[in-house]
Structures are given as C-alpha cells and as structure tokens.
Amino acid sequence: MKPAPFAYAKARSLDHAIALLDGAPDARVLAGGQSLVPALNMRLSTPSLLVDINGLRELGEISRRNGHIEIGALVRHAQAERSSAIAQLAPLLTQAIPHIAHPAIRNRGTFGGSIALADPAAELPACLLALGAEIEVTGRTGRRSVAADEFFKGLFETALGPGDVLTAIRIAVPGSAARFGFAELARRHGDYALVGLAAAGTVHGGGLADVRLAFFGVGDRATRARQAEAALESGNLDAAVAALQHDLSPHSDVHASAATRSHLAGVLLRRVAAQLDSST
Amino acid sequence: MTDRVRVALTVNGERVDAEVEPRQNLVDFLREELQLTGSHIGCEHGVCGACTVRVDGTIVRGCLMLAVQCDGDRVETIEGLSDSGDVADLQAAFCERNALQCGFCTPGMLLTAQELLLQSGAAPSREQIREHLSGNYCRCTGYQAIVDAVEAVALARQGQTP
DSSP: OOOOOOEEEEOSSHHHHHHHHHHOTTOEEESSOTTHHHHHHTTSOOOSEEEEOTTOGGGSOEEEETTEEEEETTOBHHHHHHOHHHHHHOHHHHHHGGGSSOHHHHTTOBHHHHHHHTOTTOHHHHHHHHHTOEEEEEETTEEEEEEHHHHEEETTEESOOTTOEEEEEEEEOOOTTEEEEEEEEOSSTTSOOSEEEEEEEEEETTEEEEEEEEEESSSSSOEEOHHHHHHHHTTOHHHHHHHHHHHOOOOOOSSOOHHHHHHHHHHHHHHHHHHHHHOO | OOOOEEEEEEETTEEEEEEEOTTOBHHHIIIIISOOTTSOOSSSSSSSOTTEEEETTEEEETTSSBGGGGTTOEEEOHHHHHHHTTTHHHHHHHHHTTOOSSOSSHHHHHHHHHHHHHHOSSOOOHHHHHHHTTTSOOSSSOSHHHHHHHHHHHHHHTTOOO
16 A cells, blocks of 8 residues: 655646646646545556645635635635635535545645545535636646536546646625525545535525535536426425436445435435525 | 655654655654654555644644655654643543553544644534544544543643533
C-alpha cells in the first residue's frame, strides 16, 4: 500500500501549474489529496508527476463580488463549514458540508478537489447542481466558466480537459424567496451516501418555482430529477416521488440494492420537500 | 524524475531537515526516518484514523499527506502532545475508564478528541463527541468507554463534574 514512484513539483503560480501540467500528460493536480492520495497508495493512480497547488494562496479565498459568492478551489471543507459568508449566502453548503467524511479529512480536503473528482456519491457536486453554480476553469487557452449542469459528464468525468485547473466556484446570491433543503442517508456518519439529495427552489404564490433537485449516490454522477422538479412545481409531491422512477436509475452494490436506493430516494424527497416548504 | 526533495519542518518543536522521496507518506516519514512510532498505520487510505497527526495546528490523516508537502510546516505527534502534558488529563481518563484495550487507535483518538475540546466553547454533547470521533476506528472498546472518557474531560475542563 505504498504509492508507485512519482516526481513532485510545487506550483509557484497558477501559470506555473498549468505549464507543469502541459509538460506531462499524465500529471495529476494535488490539492487536498484526500481522494488522490488513497488512489496513489492503492496504486489505482500512477502519475509520473504531482503538481502541488497548495501554495497558491489566491485560490484559498471566499469572497463576494457582483452578486455572487466566489469560493476558491483550495478552500478547505472545514474553512467553508465555518464561513459566515457561506452560511449567509449559500446556506445549502453549510447544511451539506458536515456530511463530508470526518473532521481530519475536512481539515485538508478542498472544495475544488471534490468538484474536480466528481465522485457520484459526493455531496458538493449535487449542491452545485441544485444551486445552479458556475465552475471556473483555467487552462492553457485562458479562463472559462462552465455551468454545473454542463460540468459533470459521467463517472469521475467532468468538463476538465488535460492541463486544466479548476480555480473557483461561483454561486449567485439568493433572493429572500429562495429555499434550500438537504438530506442524506449513510450507514455511518461520514460514509459515502447511499442516497442524498440537495435541493433549491423559490417560494412563489403559495407554491414553489424554479425547483432544482440534485440526487447523489444513485447514478454515475450527481443527477437532476427533472420530472420530479416539474411535479413539485405543480404542487404534487406524490407525483414527484413517483416521477423519480423515471428520473433516476440507481445501481445495486454491496451497500444497497437498486430497489432500496429507489425507495430511499422517495423518502428523502418527502423530507427535503418539507424543508423547502417550511424554511421561511 | 523521482529525485529526493529537501524539506525543512518542525516536528514536536524541533527543526528537522531531511531529503524525502516524493511518494513517502507523512506518517511513514515520522515512523521510519524519525522513529516517532506513536502514530500508527492502519488502513493507509484515510478510513481508520490511527495515523492522525497535527499539521499547522489542525489534525490530518498522516497517510493522506506526503512528507514532501510538509516543507515549512509545524507537525505535532502524540509524542509531542504527551511530553507537553497537553493531553495528560485525556490520557488519565482513558486509563480510568478502560477507553483502550490494545491501544492501537489511542494516539489518533487522543489527538482527535483534543481538537474537539480545544474547538468548543462549552462542553460538547455525547452526540457531538461521537460525531467528531466518527473517523477514528476502535475495534476493541465499542466506543462507549471512549465517549465516557472524552465527556468526563470535557466537563472537567469546564470546571463541572461528570
């Protein structure tokens, strides 16, 4: 359980990191390392070079600008968990982050790393889908912004290309009518979710509009349940739960069968719908 | 390509200069190069918490950080915390309450518990203690005695009796 040999380079700047990645096609970015280092230890990943971006302080900030809250890629989960700006402007994240692994791992693991990895059972990709976040990517051709809906492509697959570094996440500051909900079922605290749901909506004329339901742990990536969203907007919770049969295609594994996951997704939808209704 | 890299860090207050292979995990460096064997190696993929150490004041998995990343950092292990007396009350409570049997998880438990006790203003609830220790596995005690010990110290440090 020791990593295969690799070279190590500490990036002095973002440009330096991108140049290093450009020079070694199989290089990996080392951020918090809480998923990459286990993969190295088990030799599931054997890059020739690690590009350590931990020294890039400009990626470690949380700021508010132009109606958005911007979270740097290197912001640690523990830092985001304690951030009053995030609690105020993106409370869904404050609700979700305590479910990520354990304290020692949240001290080290980064916001950007979780998004870039795109684990199908991870909390943050689903939160970004629910929040309609924008993901900022910097590569050799410059900087671009990718909508969360376009970012997650498949099992551990994202819109990141070779030589790209995920640099920040931008979330629009919500209006006063915005509502959020989050729930997750795991066998033990901190384990990956059997099923999880991050949700957002807007209170509108006694009902909900702009509902976004992002499930995790029930597919190859965090997934929006679009028929259920429409049903919830029309005020029919039972129809929304029934629509999950169409929206989701959960898998069976050693932790739970597809049928169990499907059932639990409906249970979570009822719980989260109550949060969306009641959080005033 | 995989040349050794020179690092300078402090470990338990002492400056350490070393040349490390990039692939060497922090806990292996501490155990094999510095003979600080109090930090244990269990699962080597971040699940069990036996390798918990402090880096720049916060606890991390020693198996999920590379030694080469710790250049300029302040690393503290159970040896340092034990020598300074910072966790003496926790250690005594673990003994009194039979919160250890084989002792393999104990260094990690102590560092993790100490972080919780330093963070919280008021004494944490048993639920909060369980949640904070959830990433540290113990295969002997069933956890009840560990929660008892941490709770007793949490209350004692607040000047309350359990």
